[in-house]
Amino acid sequence: MDLQLTDRIIFVAGASRGIGLGIAEACLREGAKVALTARNPDPLAETSERLTRTYGKDRVWSRAADMRTTKDVEAALSSCEGELGPIFGAVANVGIHPCPPGFELDDDTWSQGFDQNLGSSFRVARGALRRMMPRKEGAIVLISSIAGLRAMGTPLTYGTAKAAVNHLAGELARIAGKNNIRVNALAPGNIIFPGGDWEQRINGPRRDAWDRWVRRETPLQRFGTPEEIGAVVTFLMSPLASFVTGAMIAADGGQSA
Numbered sequence: 001m002d003l004q005l006t007d008r009i010i011f012v013a014g015a016s017r018g019i020g021l022g023i024a025e026a027c028l029r030e031g032a033k034v035a036l037t038a039r040n041p042d043p044l045a046e047t048s049e050r051l052t053r054t055y056g057k058d059r060v061w062s063r064a065a066d067m068r069t070t071k072d073v074e075a076a077l078s079s080c081e082g083e084l085g086p087i088f089g090a091v092a093n094v095g096i097h098p099c100p101p102g103f104e105l106d107d108d109t110w111s112q113g114f115d116q117n118l119g120s121s122f123r124v125a126r127g128a129l130r131r132m133m134p135r136k137e138g139a140i141v142l143i144s145s146i147a148g149l150r151a152m153g154t155p156l157t158y159g160t161a162k163a164a165v166n167h168l169a170g171e172l173a174r175i176a177g178k179n180n181i182r183v184n185a186l187a188p189g190n191i192i193f194p195g196g197d198w199e200q201r202i203n204g205p206r207r208d209a210w211d212r213w214v215r216r217e218t219p220l221q222r223f224g225t226p227e228e229i230g231a232v233v234t235f236l237m238s239p240l241a242s243f244v245t246g247a248m249i250a251a252d253g254g255q256s257a
Helices: 018-029 041-055 070-083 107-135 156-179 197-202 207-217 226-237
Strands: 009-013 033-038 060-064 087-092 138-143 181-188 248-251
Touching: 009 018, 009 070, 009 107, 018 033, 018 041, 018 087, 018 226, 033 041, 033 070, 041 060, 060 070, 070 087, 070 107, 087 107, 087 226, 107 138, 107 156, 107 181, 138 156, 138 226, 156 181, 156 248, 181 226, 197 207, 226 248
Parallel strands: 009 033, 009 087, 033 060, 087 138, 138 181, 181 248
Antiparallel strands: none
């Protein structure tokens, strides 16, 4: 199926590994030109070099940037458009677990958790909309989490902020729709990739317990992959999803059903 993304420019935050990398590669396979950003410059440079060898120098652009700062977000978006051209799609793949379990969190930990998991998504979306609105074309995908669908025992800032990301997508969709711009949220389930939390767990002493857990909790009885998330994101950004906006889509093997 041709998703009609050939030569369209897609900006992907958090693209050096894991879900972000899966999204970037899915876009490249569809013929898009991809702008990669991540906080850590060294892994980003390694990823960019590898993708450049596979897909060509004219299709891969990268710049280290911290999505927690407006200055970095705006500089990355402006530089991308200056070197590649107008952005058609933007993916806000940002978020970590920056707080311990329980409710005894100091104010700084609470604020930083929300800034990382919600504020960064807003900054990427705001920057992309500033550029897309005058052109009256574009698509944005905010990467949420199934932890934002219901209470699942995750750190308070993570699940609560991801729930807010889902709401943010719906509100932005209402604002941007009149300008032919779509905004959706994608909530991944448990995704396994090299260097990720789940890989460390299943290679640890409790491997059998985690294997039983995923079979019990997930109807498909397995972990997901970055490639599977990338496939959903490319569809949501593509013109084939032209009537899909304000949606929150779970890609979790049925875990949240």
